Amino acid sequence: MTDLLSRYRAAEYALPTEQRTWFLYGAGMENLGKNGQPVPDTVPSPSADELLVRCDATGLCFSDIKILNQGGEHVRIKPRDLSVNPVVMGHESVVTVVAVGENLRGKFAVGERYIVQADIYVNGKTFAYGYVLTGALTQYETMGWQVLDGDDGCYLIPVKPSTGYAEAALTEPWACVVHSYVLEYRQHVKPGGVTLMIGGTGAEKLTLGATFTGHKPARIVAAKLPADLLAAVQAVGAEVIEVACGDGCPGVDALVALHTDGAGFDDIIVCGQVGDDCLEKLAGKLARAGVLNIVCDQPTGRAFGVDVGRVHYEDWYYCGNPGPDISASYGVHRVPTQLKPGGSAWFLGAGGPMGQMHVQRACEMPNGPSVIVASDIDPDRLQELRDRFIPAAQAHGRTLVVLNPKEYTPEEFDRKLCEYSSGCGFDDVVALVPVPVLIEQAAAHVGYGGLLNVFAGVARGTLCQFKLEDIYQRNIRWVGSSGSKISDMRETLRLAESGELLTGNAVAAIGGLNAVYHGLELVKGQAVPGKIVIYQQIEDLPITRLTELKDTLPTVAAKLRDGKYWTREAEDELLRLKLHLPAAVEA
Numbered sequence: 001m002t003d004l005l006s007r008y009r010a011a012e013y014a015l016p017t018e019q020r021t022w023f024l025y026g027a028g029m030e031n032l033g034k035n036g037q038p039v040p041d042t043v044p045s046p047s048a049d050e051l052l053v054r055c056d057a058t059g060l061c062f063s064d065i066k067i068l069n070q071g072g073e074h075v076r077i078k079p080r081d082l083s084v085n086p087v088v089m090g091h092e093s094v095v096t097v098v099a100v101g102e103n104l105r106g107k108f109a110v111g112e113r114y115i116v117q118a119d120i121y122v123n124g125k126t127f128a129y130g131y132v133l134t135g136a137l138t139q140y141e142t143m144g145w146q147v148l149d150g151d152d153g154c155y156l157i158p159v160k161p162s163t164g165y166a167e168a169a170l171t172e173p174w175a176c177v178v179h180s181y182v183l184e185y186r187q188h189v190k191p192g193g194v195t196l197m198i199g200g201t202g203a204e205k206l207t208l209g210a211t212f213t214g215h216k217p218a219r220i221v222a223a224k225l226p227a228d229l230l231a232a233v234q235a236v237g238a239e240v241i242e243v244a245c246g247d248g249c250p251g252v253d254a255l256v257a258l259h260t261d262g263a264g265f266d267d268i269i270v271c272g273q274v275g276d277d278c279l280e281k282l283a284g285k286l287a288r289a290g291v292l293n294i295v296c297d298q299p300t301g302r303a304f305g306v307d308v309g310r311v312h313y314e315d316w317y318y319c320g321n322p323g324p325d326i327s328a329s330y331g332v333h334r335v336p337t338q339l340k341p342g343g344s345a346w347f348l349g350a351g352g353p354m355g356q357m358h359v360q361r362a363c364e365m366p367n368g369p370s371v372i373v374a375s376d377i378d379p380d381r382l383q384e385l386r387d388r389f390i391p392a393a394q395a396h397g398r399t400l401v402v403l404n405p406k407e408y409t410p411e412e413f414d415r416k417l418c419e420y421s422s423g424c425g426f427d428d429v430v431a432l433v434p435v436p437v438l439i440e441q442a443a444a445h446v447g448y449g450g451l452l453n454v455f456a457g458v459a460r461g462t463l464c465q466f467k468l469e470d471i472y473q474r475n476i477r478w479v480g481s482s483g484s485k486i487s488d489m490r491e492t493l494r495l496a497e498s499g500e501l502l503t504g505n506a507v508a509a510i511g512g513l514n515a516v517y518h519g520l521e522l523v524k525g526q527a528v529p530g531k532i533v534i535y536q537q538i539e540d541l542p543i544t545r546l547t548e549l550k551d552t553l554p555t556v557a558a559k560l561r562d563g564k565y566w567t568r569e570a571e572d573e574l575l576r577l578k579l580h581l582p583a584a585v586e587a
Helices: 003-010 062-073 165-171 172-180 227-234 251-261 278-284 310-312 326-328 353-364 378-396 411-422 437-442 469-474 486-498 511-523 546-552 568-578
Strands: 020-021 039-042 051-059 091-098 113-116 141-142 155-160 194-199 218-225 239-243 267-270 285-295 305-306 317-321 344-348 371-375 398-401 427-432 446-456 463-466 476-480 506-510 530-536
Touching: 003 568, 051 165, 062 511, 091 141, 091 165, 091 172, 091 398, 091 530, 113 165, 113 172, 165 172, 165 486, 165 530, 165 568, 172 353, 194 251, 194 278, 218 227, 218 251, 227 239, 227 398, 251 267, 251 278, 267 278, 278 305, 285 310, 285 326, 285 469, 305 310, 310 446, 310 476, 317 326, 317 469, 317 476, 344 353, 344 411, 344 437, 344 486, 353 371, 353 378, 371 378, 378 398, 398 411, 427 437, 427 530, 437 463, 506 511, 506 546, 530 568
Parallel strands: 194 218, 194 267, 218 239, 267 285, 285 317, 344 371, 344 427, 371 398, 427 446, 446 476, 506 530
Antiparallel strands: 020 039, 051 091, 051 141, 051 530, 091 113, 113 155, 305 463
């Protein structure tokens, strides 16, 4: 390590007074910065209760494109006039403390490095980093009480001095991948919640079992339950409200308004066959983290419009069984939502940056699936998948198959999928594209007892036509997740720093601060098969794919692993060559 790098890492230099920042002043790329360039800005001074941090590296994310497209109407920002109060994006970041406010001395020190858990909450209110709070597409920023003392404590997670900047920054997107496999859905009715029970044909054959044992709701709204089942419910000890409900459930909206103040029921238990229109309406009346339990031994007459956006963002969970025990639906079913050991997994839309992370994890994880199918329609991305991950899969005794649906008729592609899932459907299907028709296709290839993971960020209100009978007749579950928890960030960083998870393998291109505009254009066009990492203290480096380094920065290229994977050594060489700091450092 050169003296320049050691002083950089330790933040032992005179701080600048001016910097450059990518402000977003409204929706659209034309409102990012000024004339496609970052805006001159003043380096802030920390108050007694703030830190001043240097932004070292940041991954560009498709979530940034959502902010660019929606501006101040983005759900995490609105209502906000960006022309007056602009956003600074960038939430996949690693920072170094360069100044400590007086009241924080002894708790933090200059030179300490941290990653930032972006989902910041204070008293239940979001202060998301890179959305509400200033993100990392700048060179220096202050961090105050929201980050340092939120609902989960401090949202800064310490990074070892030996960890690379890029591999630390990419902990955030990797944590989102990790989080999607550790989901633990509620396996019982919500204690103290509001439950709706509605009866239909065949309800007289059902029994309550242990449905409310140890998990008593505050209120049970009972509609059309047969006498014996109603008597068992009344013996639970919760408040029971009997209501009338006509054919087709025209009163479901009124029940939600009257008994949940419009928030939706924490649990909806459908007892028997209630009719397709009624069932479809009930499926959309859950509260956040609500559970729909369907207990029925008869198939439905059609597919149903399921709001997969709310499955993804609001943790809706559907379960069921054919009866007669209502409580049997709440038995443990692939909780947490890990890939089935030795099973088969299909990753739909696997060629993008997040898709490649899912595939890499499936190929390398302990006790992973035996057969992995990765599909995409971009030939370059598919070749990248083959080059990067077939050797990894083989090294772990697994089979990775890479398919392009465009090379087959729909019928031929379906036959291929059946071939690699032994004709029975996949144990796990991960949908990585926010396209309803493709998510519906994914659902059709989930096998008995399997999981559909709706990982793609589909908007709330996006309906997919699913067979609800798959829930109670074939023991299938649909799950989804958005973002990660601070515990996921810590675990992902531990895996990275121990060498168990090579987060830096996701790097496909690098660039300096001035290249952010072009980098986001590439992300928007899905033109780079992997992550683009920005080094904010380098200004004059254009977006450069790792495959191009041999021509532009050959000494950096020489330090790539196997000629294609980003390494700490390559990063050190890049910083040695291109680092931009105040002249006092380089003297």
